[in-house]
Amino acid sequence: MTENLHLWVIPILPLIGAAINGLFGRRFSRQRVVTIALAASGAAFAMALWIATQFSSASAPYVTYLAPWIRAGNFQVDFSFYLDQLSFVMLLVVTGVGLLIHIYSIGYMWEEGGFYRFFSYLNLFMFFMLTLVLAKNYLLMFIGWEGVGLASYLLIGFWFTKDSAASAGKKAFITNRIGDFGFLIALFLLIKHFGSLDYTQVFEAVSKLPVEVNGIGLLTSIGLLLMVGAAGKSAQIPLYVWLPDAMEGPTPVSALIHAATMVTAGVYMVARSHVVFDRAPSALTVVAIIGTLTALFAATIGIAQTDIKKVLAYSTISQLGYMFMACGVAAYSAGIFHLMTHAFFKGLLFLAAASVIHAVGGNQDMRYMGGLRKYIPWTFWTMTAGTFAIAGIPPLAGFFSKDEILWKAYGGSWVYWLIGLITAFLTSFYMFRLWFMTFFGEFKGNQAPSHEHDDSHGHGHGAPHESPMVMVIPLAILAFLSLTGGWIGGRLEHFLSPVFNDGLAEASEKIGETASKGTEHLLMGISIAVALLGWYIAFLLYRQRPELPARIAAGLGGMYKAVVNKYYIDELYAALFIKPLVDGSTAILWHTVDQGVIDNSVNDAADSTRHASDAVRHMQSGNVRSYAGWVAAGAAAVIAYMIWMGVR
Amino acid sequence: MDLHLALFLIFGAVCVAGAINLLVQRHPINSALSLITVMASLAVEYLLLGAEFVAAVQVIIYAGAIMVLFVFVIMLLNAGEEARTGGSRIALVIGVPGMIVGSTIVAWVLLKRSGTGDVAIGSLPGDPKTIGWLLFHDFLLPFEVTSVLILIAIMGAVVLASRPELSSHLEKER
Amino acid sequence: MVPLSYYLVLSGILFACGILGFLIKRNIITIFMSIELMLNGVNLSFVAFAAHWQHLSGQIFVFFVMVVAAAEAAVGLAIIIAVYRTRETLNVDQVNLLKL
Amino acid sequence: MLSIETFLIASAIKIVIAVFVLLTAVAYTVWLERKVVGHMQNRWGPTRVGPFGLLQPLADGIKFIFKEDLTPPHVYKPLYIAAPMIAVICALTSISVIPIGNAVHIFGHDIPLQITDLNIGLLIILGITSVGVYGVALAGWSSNSKYSLLGGLRASAQMVSYEISLGLSLVGVLILSGSFSLQEIVAAQSGSWFHIIPKWNIFQGQFVAFFIYLTAAYAETNRIPFDLPEAETELVAGYHTEYSAMKFAMFFMAEYANMITVACVATLLFLGGWHGPLFGPRILQDVLPVAWFVLKVVAFLFIYIWVRGTLPRFRYDQLMAFGWKFLLPLAIANLVVTALVVALRS
Secondary structure, X not given: OOOOOOOOXXXXXXXXXXXXXXXXXXXXXXXXXHHHHHHHHHHHHHHHHHXXXXXXXXXXXXXXXXXXXXXXXOEEEEEEEEEOHHHHHHHHHHHHHHHHHHHHHHHHHOOOOOHHHHHHHHHHHHHHHHHHHHEOEHHHHHHHHHHXXXXXXXXXXXXXXOHHHHHHHHHHHHHHHHHHHHHHHHHHHHHHHHOOOEHHHHHHHHHOOOOOOOOOOHHHHHHHHHHHHHHHHOOOOOOOOHHHHHHHOOXXXXXXXXXXXXXXXXXXXXXXXXXXXXXXXXXXXXXXXXXXXXXXXXXXXXXXXXXXXHHHHHHHHHHHHHHHHHHHOOOHHHHXXXXXXXXXXXXXXXXXXXXXXXHOOOOOEHHHOOOOOOOOHHHHHHHHHHHHHHHXXXXXXXXXXXXXXXXXXXXXXXXXXXXXXXXXXHHHHHHHHHHHHHHOOOOOHHHOOOOOOOOOOOOOOOOOOOOOHHHHHHHHHHHHHHHHHHHHHHHHHHHHHHHHOOOOOHHHHHHHHHOOHHHHHHHHHHHHHHHHHHHHHHHHHHHHOOOHHHHHHHHHOHHHHHHHOHHHHHHHHHXXXXXXXXXXXXXXXXXXXHHHHHHHHHHHHHHHHHHHHHHHHHHOOOOHHHHHHHHHHHHHHHHHHHXXXXXX | OOHHHHHHHHHHHHHHHHHXXXXXXXXXXXXXXXXHXXXXXXXXXXXXXXXXXXXXXXXXXXXXXXXHHHHHHHHHHOOOOOOOOOOOHHHHHHHHHHHHHHHHHHHHHHHHHOOOOEEOOOOOOOOHHHHHHHHHHOOHHHHHHHHHHHHHHHHHHHHHHOOHHHHHHHHHHO | OEEHHHHHHHHHHHXXXXXXXXXXXXXXXXXXXXXXXXXXXXXXXXXXHHHHHOOOHHHHHHHHHHHHHHHHHHHHHHHHHHHHHHHOOOEHHHOOOOOO | OOOHHHHHHHHHHHHHHHHHHHHHHHHHHHHHHHHHHHHHOOOOOOOOOOHHHOOHHHHHHHHHHHXXXXXXXXXXXXXXXXXXXXXXXXXXXXXXXXXOOOOEEEOOEEEOOOOOOOOOHHHHHHHHHHHHHHHHHHXXXXXXXXXXXXXXXXXXXXXXXXXXXXXXXXXXXXXXXXXXXXXXXXXXXXXXXXXXXXXXXXXXXXHHHHHHHHHHHHHHOOOOOOOHHHOHHHHOOHHHOOOOHHHXXXXXXXXXXXXXXXXXXXXXXXXXXXXXXXXXXXXXXXXXXXXXXXXXXXXXXXXXHHHHHHOOOOOHXXXXXXXXXXXHHHHHHHHHHHHHHHHHHO
């Protein structure tokens, strides 16, 4: 093995920060809280950079063994960390974006109560996310997986006094639970059949198995169950419903957790388990279908949302769908590439949106924005970079990664490509819609209904103003990354190839056969055209003729209503799952089982005890002499027995 | 009839008479005096068995200290004659027959079935020196443990019998 | 010469008298004295056995019994005083609150 | 070995003599007290009956015997009558193991000057003295009078308390002599250092023990300064308030007999018993030990009377505090030191 990179230090650093701030932060000044939190995440990033200087593909993967954890018979799980090219990319993204969002949060959260709590949670999230990424076995990954869920729950419910925030936190947690259930069963299957959760051992065992072409075999089951977990964490159909609600949390949290890092954990997990998926084509197909459908579905919802954060949330779901689509056609490196660029531009978009919200004093409704370009130029220009990046305008980051995915999807099936293309158009449309509504036209902030959002900062509704430098600088850095991040595309694929090509090379070979260089350029052109079309229609509807959207909406009638109400999915789930569950729990579990069976049996036991005691309690007369009488009689009995035994 | 048996019977009779008198007398002070009689006669029985030190300690500790405490408490509380309340039927219905049955069995076993021999007068001289030697060598640990027991009993008695408000009043006066 | 069993029977009679006193007496002090009577009966058997087995341990036990009796008397009488203070009676038939 | 008849006859004679001598001694101790205290208080004391009032005790005795024996109506009669008897019997019995000199050779037998010599003699004295408490306590209770009851309560508490210190003060002596037998204890004190200082226990480091014994003995016998059971100024006459005539005389005799017993024990245990310079002819040498013994006892009694004429009475809580908090720890300390010294010396 190679030299020791002390990988365990990276997650531990944020944990220390979280512990210090969480335990003692209440008495600290804000400056000290910030110092500790930044020191923790900054040190983690510095460590990641140091590792980057040491890293060489030749000697990957690096392994750091920390301590034994579970030893049960032949089964063994350790605290050990693992660094290959895939986790290296994730490590840099998580620590880098995480550090930027830490810095940004200083400005954004400065006036909030529970300041120390926020940074403690952020550091805690960093710890779990890094554990997830660096784990060497599925169980440790699961710890991180659950831990980021916990941090997400805590941060969504950061303003826990607000009922909607608390509910959103619970919703996120419970929905994730469903996915985690699938993940856990997958882990059990792994233990049962391979006797280990260690990546190396599992993948070694899996790679010896044949490809499951027909039916649902072991690997297909594991793959599908893993996908259930990924769908929960990465907000895919049908478990995406928690992510829009998660926007109740502070916006930097949305940027960090619900856009850049945590929600991509599912993608990472699928990519990490690619050895399994490669041998389970049906599972892979399911992944692709889910990803494709989610991408289209979320994008359609996104075009009708008026809340700036909700638009971005559905956009995130949609983009995640792209990543799964990529994974589904075995283009893992394309998925990871998009993951990385998405982390840059979606983080940027969320932070910029936060800056906008900050600027207009807490309002999130785009209908009451507009004309902000001249008030907040830094935000405008950075957000422009993000918007163009996500819309797929070359030469920004999003174009490269998205085009890569569409190209690989085309290799899988033209249906994927077509739907991806439609989604790309919709993405471009709703993003430019957001852009136009927010920054162009007249400022309509004064017409806003005077609701005071809890995400406000006590500024009141004055003239919009630019954010402080501490918030602008991370925006600028992310904007720069969004601009340039796509240029490494080819090199990233090459860099990741040791991870993904050690298995079967069929998929990429297939693409190579079916598509030529010309097709690739044609498809690229179509992509660009579609993106520009989206820009033009948005320009038409929201810049030139602002009255048109309402008429179109009226024309579409029921369909528009369905889109605005997110296809009634929440209501559907409520009717399909929640209501039967609640009713069933009430009628069967509560009234029948708990009250009828358990309570009654307990009560009956108590009652029978009481009746029996009632019969004999008269012995307890309180009269000492009676007690003495019993003692004397008992002594006589004992003596008689002993004598009798002796005589016999 | 030899002297030993005669003395045994005389003082045994005194013992039993005292014990029965303890039960018959209704006033606790009479019962206490009966008990003192029993103890004094028992001391003589001990002397007959040669346990002279035990006899002396019996008189000094039991008759001279413990029973003085009883008499003292009877006087302090000015205990009157015992009321014949019928508080416990069980004691009479179950306890007394049980006691009688138990003692009858034991007595029968002792008299009929025991192969124990005779005891000569003063056959085992328990002089203070030997007893002290045993007590401070073979029985040192139990001895020390009982000293702790006594200490605890003293403290317990003080705590139980003291009236807090009264003692604090006295403290203030001082 | 007196048979050992005579001593034991005497001790048994004293012990039985003690039990009987415990059963039929109402005055708590008298009941306490019945306990002392039982202890005395046991002491006699200890000394008698000591003489029979020619071993002084029996007599040593008597001292321990006495110490325990003394401790018991001290604590017990203190309890009696405390009870009398609160209940104003020495009749155990009237001190019967400890029941359902 | 004496035959049983001789033993019984000799014992009976000795008992009669002892009781007679003791009662006479009691009577003249009373006379001595009245006389000494009288002189201390610048009075004459009894002078009318006989020379120096020497026949006064006799007159008192006759008066007590012929006075009407009053029994108050509310007393608990059996114990009211039994109490003085218990007191006086215990007081007189305890003298039975006290030797007053070496054995004398009379009628061809070696007759010890003591009713019986037991190897647990000292324990017998302690036992009988401790039983003597009942006389006082029961008298106080059976009189059915609050003064008597208070006196009886005080007496029993006081005597039980001081008995511990008293017993512990004697243990030091027992360690030195290694015996409970009074004869042996006295024998252990024979001889002297440099022909000047006698080897009495009081000079063998038991001075503190002697002081403790002295103090505790005053409390045991209910004498000033510890005469709280019969404190005239508080309780009329304490436990014997309701007694008169011969019953009162019994308490009176018991008190003085106890004083004499205590004085004898002090003499035997601390002051070397009958040891003293022997000189003169054979007959004198036989008598002198007894004389020495009597002299020491009288001296001890004189201290009793002297203290009575000097010290005021303690308060009750002072009495208890002194007994438990000073005398008892002191006695224990003395015991420990004595035991250590003996252990180190051997």
